[in-house]
Amino acid sequence: xxxxxxxxxxxxxxxxxxxxxxxxxxxxxxxxxxxxxxxxxxxxxxxxxxxxxxxxxxxxxxxxxxxxxxxxxxxxxxxxxxxxxxxxxxxxxxxxxxxxxxxxxxxxxxxxxxxxxxxxxxxxxxxxxxxxxxxxxxxxxxxxxxxxxxxxxxxxxxxx
Numbered sequence: 001x002x003x004x005x006x007x008x009x010x011x012x013x014x015x016x017x018x019x020x021x022x023x024x025x026x027x028x029x030x031x032x033x034x035x036x037x038x039x040x041x042x043x044x045x046x047x048x049x050x051x052x053x054x055x056x057x058x059x060x061x062x063x064x065x066x067x068x069x070x071x072x073x074x075x076x077x078x079x080x081x082x083x084x085x086x087x088x089x090x091x092x093x094x095x096x097x098x099x100x101x102x103x104x105x106x107x108x109x110x111x112x113x114x115x116x117x118x119x120x121x122x123x124x125x126x127x128x129x130x131x132x133x134x135x136x137x138x139x140x141x142x143x144x145x146x147x148x149x150x151x152x153x154x155x156x157x158x159x160x
Contacts, residue, residue, distance in 0.1 A: 059095060063104060073097040076095065076096065118148070125145070126146065128145065142159040
């Protein structure tokens with residue numbers, strides 16, 4: 001239900017907002033009509049430092065993406081994912097899920113040994129636990145906290 005008295009106020013507000021916007025952009029140079037996508041588009045075949053993306057860098061990015069997003073390992077074998085990676089950097093390839101599994105296991109082992117090395121020099125460690133549920137699934141997280149060198153607070157997730 002539209003109230004005629006409010007409709008008039010709305011039209012006045014809309015007109016005032018347009019005038020205010022056009023007045024604030026009046027002194028700015030007008031650019032040719034370019035879509036937002038074109039403005040935001042960047043060159044993908046180089047890293048942040050301007051070098052070509054190496055195969056190792058692509059593999060590390062894929063491994064981190066799959067692990068951090070908790071995606072199934074078979075994602076790397078899907079045609080659309082392969083098309084995405086090779087479309088971004090045509091000279092690079094995607095490895096199979098078995099290789100991904102080995103890489104994730106290696107990263108886990110490295111992170112675990114790094115954590116053990118950090119905790120070996122710590123005198124006191126505090127642990128905390130948190131339990132929650134989401135979408136009818138229950139979760140429990142365990143975190144370790146300690147004071148590192150130069151009194152910097154550190155923490156690490158032990159289980160989730």
